[in-house]
Amino acid sequence: MIRLFVVDDHSIVRNGLRALLAAEADLEVVGEASHGQELLDCLPTTPADVVLLDLAMPVLDGLATTARLRAEYPALRVLVLTMVAEPQRIGELFAAGAQGYLLKSTGQIELLAAIRAVAAGELYLCSELGLSLLHQLLAPAPAAHGPTAAALANSQRARRLTTRELEVLQLLAAGLTTNEIAAKLFTSKRTVETHRQHILEKTQTKNTAALIHRAVTEGLLD
Numbered sequence: 001m002i003r004l005f006v007v008d009d010h011s012i013v014r015n016g017l018r019a020l021l022a023a024e025a026d027l028e029v030v031g032e033a034s035h036g037q038e039l040l041d042c043l044p045t046t047p048a049d050v051v052l053l054d055l056a057m058p059v060l061d062g063l064a065t066t067a068r069l070r071a072e073y074p075a076l077r078v079l080v081l082t083m084v085a086e087p088q089r090i091g092e093l094f095a096a097g098a099q100g101y102l103l104k105s106t107g108q109i110e111l112l113a114a115i116r117a118v119a120a121g122e123l124y125l126c127s128e129l130g131l132s133l134l135h136q137l138l139a140p141a142p143a144a145h146g147p148t149a150a151a152l153a154n155s156q157r158a159r160r161l162t163t164r165e166l167e168v169l170q171l172l173a174a175g176l177t178t179n180e181i182a183a184k185l186f187t188s189k190r191t192v193e194t195h196r197q198h199i200l201e202k203t204q205t206k207n208t209a210a211l212i213h214r215a216v217t218e219g220l221l222d
Helices: 009-021 036-042 062-073 085-095 108-119 125-136 146-160 163-174 178-184 189-203 206-216
Strands: 002-007 025-035 048-053 077-082 098-104
Touching: 002 036, 002 077, 002 108, 002 163, 009 025, 025 036, 036 062, 048 062, 048 108, 062 077, 062 085, 077 108, 077 146, 085 098, 085 163, 098 108, 163 178, 163 189
Parallel strands: 002 025, 002 048, 048 077, 077 098
Antiparallel strands: none
16 A cells, blocks of 8 residues: 655645555555645654655745655655746755655656555656756757857856756855754755865855855856
């Protein structure tokens, strides 16, 4: 039996999922929560195998919740169920510890397949997103020449920073230490240091001072 915990800030979504999953003999919804902190409060007394997790939620959102679950409940599998289809966001969730990513437009058959795959220890990306990412990968690159090429290079450099890296960059610019950033983002000092190193590499800077200067001049910071 696969024990499921449904986390979404819309009760109609939670009720719909519970009704949809009730007919499956190998699945059981053992709990519901409206945000990540409520889930974390329930888990000590309501163990689960798979969490169906929304992204945009109050108190503690899906990304922060996923990171907390990986640190505190490493055996618990996270299957994101959201309307967000941004490639960058998908990468962030998998990097944070999610094992699956589904759009809420996904059909019942694929939802059930994803739950069982994630519960079995596999990674899962819904077919709609997989095809979209493949099309982007195969799309021809725009011609690069003249002033337009320089502008494009700057914009691409900015896009290469993930949302979490931009958050770390903003906090570095605000003068926070590595420990302070780790506490604010509910992550480890080592993870923050890794983000900082990736930012330095992507922006081709050698230290924090040079990084902040380049980030300001290229519009990555206010």
